Each structure stands twice: as C-alpha cells, then as structure tokens.
Amino acid sequence: MRLVAERIGHGYGALDVLSDISFSVADGEIVAVVGPSGCGKSTLLRILGGLERPRAGRALIEGTAPPGSLNPITFVFQDFALLPWRTVAGNVALVLEDRPLAAAERREMVAGALARMGLADFADAYPKQLSGGMRQRVGLARALVVRPAVLLMDEPLSALDAQTRELLMDDLTGLLAAERFAGVYVTHNLGEAVRLARRILVMSRRPGRVRSVVEIARPIAGRSAGDAELAAAAQAIWESLREEAVAADRELADG
Amino acid sequence: MAIRSILAGVAALACLSGGALAQETVVAGALRFVSNGALFVAIEKGFFKEEGLEVELRFFQAAQPIAVAVVSGDIDVGMTAFTGGFYNLAGKGGLKVIAAQAREKKGYEGNAVLVSNAAFAKGFRKIEDFPGHSLGITQVGSSFHYQIGQLARIKGFDLKRVELKPLQSLPAMAAALKTNQVDALIIAPHIAKGLAAAGDAHLIGWYSDFDEYQFGALFTSPKMIEARRATLEKFVRAYQKGAGEFASAMLRLDGAGKRVFDPAAADPIAGMIAKYVYPSDPPAEGTRKVKGATFYVDAQARLDVGDIHGQVAWYKSQGMVDAAVDPKAFIDLGFVKGHTNVPR
Amino acid sequence: MAEPVPFRGGGFQPRARRLVAVATLAVLVAGWSLASRAGWVSPIALPPPEEVATALVRLARSGELARHLAASLSRLVSGFALGAGAGVVVGLAIGLVSLARSAGMPVIAALFPIPKIALLPLFVVWFGIGEASKVATIAFGAFFPMAVATYGGVDGVDRTLIRMAQSFGLPTLSIVRKVVLPGALPAMLSGTRIAAAIAIILIVAAEMIGANEGIGAFILAAGNLMQTDQLVAGVVVLSVLGLTVSGLIGAAESVLLRWRR
Structure with missing residues (x-):
C-alpha cells in the first residue's frame, strides 16, 4: 500500500498555507517532513490522514491495506491525545x-x-x-x-525533554525497524529526521512547497545518535533552511 | 423606632405647651379595599384636620406586612382583616387592637360563597355539600380559612373533609375557580358578583347569611399608645366620625330589611372611597364599584369583642395560633366607648 | 553581613478545615441564642434557637416533618430529573449540532434570566394547581443551568481528543459517549450543583400554589401565621436538604472525577 500526496494545496481564508505538494510514501518507507515553523507541515499531515480537506489536489491510497490492519492510516499526536x-x-x-x-x-x-x-x-x-x-x-x-500500514507522526517527541526524547527515539527506531511500518514523520528537529527517515522533504516557508528532497540510504537500524555522516546531512539541510527560517521568524503571526 | 417615638412625644408636648394648632402627622397603613372606607371618608371629609392631625397614608399589597410595619414602628396605625398571623403577632405583644374595621352582619353583603360551574353541575348547591370538595383560599390562617371553619362548625361537617388549596392571591383564586381547578371560593363581594354575573361561577350564599363576625380592626403598637395616647385618641375620634358618615350613607335598609342606596347620600361618599380604592377608574365607574363592594361597618367603630375571643379560640383549636395568645392582652378597650359583647 | 531573603510566597491556597466550619456554625448559633436571651433581638424579629430546635423536634415527632419532606422530595426529584435531563439533552445538542446551537443559544439566553417565580401564574394556567405545575416550576429552574453547563462543557472538550477518536475510526455515537460526555462531565457536575440549588430555592415558590404538604408549603403557612419558630425550623430543614444534596454531588464528583486527582 502506498500513500500519495497529489498536488496538495491548502489555505485558511486569504492565507495560503500549502502549495502544490506532491510525494509518495512506499511500503515500509519513512518520509520525514521538515521546514520552518508555520510552513504547513502539520496541516499536510492532517490532510494525508483525512482529518482535513485540502483546497487543491488530493491524498490517495494506492493498493490495499495489508490483511489484519484495523486502521491503515494511524496518527501519533504531538500532545499524546490521551483521554x-x-x-x-x-x-x-x-x-x-x-x-x-x-x-x-x-x-x-x-x-x-x-x-x-x-x-x-x-x-x-x-x-x-x-x-x-x-x-x-x-x-x-x-x-x-x-x-x-502508515503511521502519521506529528512531532511526536517535541513535547518531551531532551533526555526523554533520546530514550523514545531509541524505542521508535527499534519499533520502525522491526515492524516495517511506513510513516510520515513531521518534525522541526533535523536530528530526528536524519535518524529515522529514508527521505527528507525540506519545505519552504509559507506557503509551504517542497524545496528539496534529501535521501539517506543507510538502514535505520544502523543509525545512532552520534553518527558523523548523519550530523553532516543535518548540517547541510540546516544550511539550506536557514534563510527560510530567519524570514519565517520575522513574519507577523497573522502574515 | 424608639427615637422616632421619643421625637413624636416631644412634638406632641411642644404642641400642647405651645397651644398652636400645628399639624401632627400619623402614618396609617392600609390596603386599597372598600372595607377601609371609614378611614378614607374621614380623610376626605377633613375630620383628621379638625383634630389637628395630618394622616399620611401608606398603601400595601398584602395584609401581613401592615401588621409587621406597625410592630416595627414604620407606620403608626394599620387597618386589616384578622388572620391567624395577626393574632400570633398580637400575642407576642407587638400589636394593640383599638377600633373596628368591617364586620360580617346579617342582612348586609360581605364575603360570598361561590361554586365552580363543574361542581355546581355535579350537585354542589349548598353549604352542606362542602365535604369532599376543594376550596381555594389565599393562605393558611387567612380570614377565608376562618370562614370555612365557621361554616363547618355551623353546618356540622368536618373541616378535614374540605380540601383547602392555598393560592396566594385573589386573582389566582378567581382563575382557579373559573377553570374548575377548585370547587369553591369564599371571596369578597365585588369579585363574587363579577364572576357570577359573567357566568363563570355560581353564587350559593353570603357568609353573613350564616354567621356574624368581626372582620378586621384598626390597630397600633403598645409603644405608640404609651408615647402618643392623646394623638391616638384624636385619631380614633376622627375615624369614628368617618365610620358614622360611612354607615349612614352606605348601610341604609328599606322597610323590608333590604339594603338600599340613596344616590344623593351614597354617591358622594362612595366617590370619596373610589378615589382610594379604584384610583385608575373614572369616578362614575369607581363609585359604582364601591357600592357593589360595601361591607358593614359599625357607625361608632365598636368591636364585637366576644367574637374576637371566639376567633382566637378557633385558631388555637386548629393549632394555628399559639396557646399563649390572650385576646384580653391585645385589645385596648379605652379608645372607643360601648364595645359590644365584652367578655367579663 | 547576611540577611535571610524575605519570604514572599505562600497564601492563595485556601483550604477547608472541617473543625473551623463546625466551630463557626456553633459560634453563630451561640451568639444568636445569647442575643435572644439578653433581649437584643426581639422574639418577633427572630425566635431564639432553642424554640426553633423545639419546633423541629415537635415536627419530627409528630411525623409532620416526614410528610412534608416526602412531598417536597418527590417534587424535587421528579422536577430535577426532568429539568436536568432535558438540560443535558439540549446542552449536548447545542454543543454538537450547528442548527441546535443557532436556534438554542438565543432562546436560552433570553429565557434563563427570567425569574421562574414570575411565570408561576402561567404555569398554573398551563399545568393546573396540582403536582404538574409544581414539578414544572422546578424542572424549568433546573433546566437552564444544566443546559448552559452542558454545552459549555462540550465546548471545552479538547478538540484534539475528538480528532484523535476520528482518526482511529470511532463511530460518532462512541465519540459522544466516550470522549465528549466524559470530557464535559466536570462542567456538567458543576451545573448539577447550581441546578440542584435552584431546584431547592424553587421548592418554596412551587409550593405557593395549591399545596398543603411540603417544606415550602409549611414555611409559607408558618410565615402567614407569623409562627416564626416554625418558619425558621422549616428554613433549617431546607438548608440541611441543601447541604445533603451538595454532599451527595461532592461524593459523586470524587467517584466520577477520580482521574483528575
């Protein structure tokens, strides 16, 4: 089963949030989405999970869910959303x-x-x-x-302190390596992105577009926190994002 | 309230010593009822002014607050019907009855007994038919409650077999009777006649056909008597004159013992009363209404003292008045001469 | 030279101490008794507490208290159940359905502030002078605080919880039952407190018309007869009733809202 974003665009009122986003998540593949704050990462995830209707384009499921899957597209929430x-x-x-x-x-x-x-x-x-x-x-x-079949993770570790985040990251990598779930992982933390993802979608500031896609071929199981190669990849992404982040930071909240 | 009494006393003294005819004020509380007609006539005829008194009238919406206001000293004298609550308040030493208000008297209209159309159709035609039916009253211990108690005593039925429904107000009572939610009412003459004339109910008798009774009184507080006895005497004198005017104009009987109104005498007096009781009606209409609502009032405002003793005894027997209440203690016989039926 | 940093925190954490509560009540009653005995307060204005106690004992012994309580309680329970039940249903509808919200909010805003006592004559016309008008008065009084508390509670339910439930494919009814209702429960319990208090306040009004039995009717009759000892005794019974109901709701809260501790 593949999850496909097809030319997705979205906005609230006069405010454009997302513009022309296309990508796909293959079986067992983790795609990270990074970008400056307010670039519409979380909105994109909600559209992919069917919690929000896009203004343009659509989210598609290709193929059938694996047998036994009760809820093929499943969210993990930033603030846990526990009753x-x-x-x-x-x-x-x-x-x-x-x-x-x-x-x-x-x-x-x-x-x-x-x-x-x-x-x-x-x-x-x-x-x-x-x-x-x-x-x-x-x-x-x-x-x-x-x-x-696909986990949609919306900054699942950002509400945690640094040490806890590290522990949970280990749990998460173990889990994803073992279960071979596919996933979309939204984060503003580049370190998390390079630890988990096979592909990293780097988004521009609002309205969010795909600026670049970074691929990391190494299997997740072999990656660790102090890995120099991963750190270099994160640094490269940060260089390309820096200007966007500065500009986004200076924007008025209601844009 | 003590300060006020002292000030009033000082004012009275100043008045006597100076000899000047300065007007002294008496604050009187009453309901806008025709049964207080004697008071209104005395004001209109200037009887209080002749005694050197200025009467400041305070109108109330219900009887109980008048008695309470006299106890608290907010008003100097009050006029209302007797109720269980009145007797309990009087028994605690807060009130003194000094002259009569209206009275139920044979041959004169007073409260009437009304039966709802539905109950009438099912055969409720006379007082004896009360058992097994409901009666709307204003409140527990009201004069209506007392009157059904007396009818039960006179006709020999058990009061417990009449279902009493407290409805708080006269309009609520009339509405409940019209809609057949209660079977009967004992109610003031003008309301009774109106309902019967409109076909909303049947009038099956006047209370005064069966019993006579002292309906209400003029009363004051013991403190007032202590501090301003002379003033009160003047007040009662003027009030008695008003009662005399009222009686001679409004309570004439013809040769057959039936009450008649001589327009030349009755209309001016009724008109004076109408100014207070029906202030929003045109004078002619008000005059007509007053004549239809006239109660008997003793021409000298004398009390039927024995009847008051009887009332208190009945309320006590019903557990509505405390056993310690003694009518002798709260009636001051000194203001009016010739009270009737005084127990020895 | 060293000085301790002056302490500036503390306070703003009032705690209820049972002993102080009991002692306060005792002091109040003792003061009242003293004032009556010394003659500072006329027995017409306020009967001494001993007389009130005597009146209460007499009422209890004669079985009158039980009779009046039974009559009032049956009105309270049925009126409250009807009014609060309807309030929950309407409140939920307003909290969940746009049409109900648009229609219901202005109606509630318009009717809530009406003193229910003012409507009593109308209730008598609509429902007669029997039990129905009494129950309706209480139900009407209990309805509004319950409806307002319920939709307020529903509005306050964390939307991410609802989105979470939707993302796991829970059916709408389950979302209402398992997410919205429990989430609104704290607000609904506060609403219950207010609705119950209003119901008790209205028992006197409800029993003004055509009632011979009931604590409210008893208090009114005592007032009419100026039997102030019985009047105050009746008021004490109402106040104990209020305390009991408040205690019951408190107990319900500590069971139902265990998860908040």
Missing part, C-alpha cells in the same frame, strides 16, 4: 472497542501492545500519573494495537 479519564489500558482499548473483536482477543491485543512499549506495569495508571515519555509510549501503543 485523561481512562487508564493506560483503557486508552489503548478505546480504539478497539468499536471493532468486531472478541473481548478476550481485545484484552490480549491491548496487553501485547502495552508489553511491547514497556507499559505492562502501568496498565491501570491514569495518564496524569505518568511522565511525558510514558504518555507518548501509551500513544505509540495505541497506534500499534490497530496494526497500521
């Missing part, structure tokens, strides 16, 4: 409750996803009792449990 009134297990179970599954099977799936993210001991805790990192692990467990 505070449900326990960890309850939050994960939420997305299965309306599926035709036997209760025992559902319980097993929830337990499996929690174990996978190291949350087995926290099944009955409420989100409020967890650290930020653990909360996003719940968000990841919830995404895993519906067996997605």
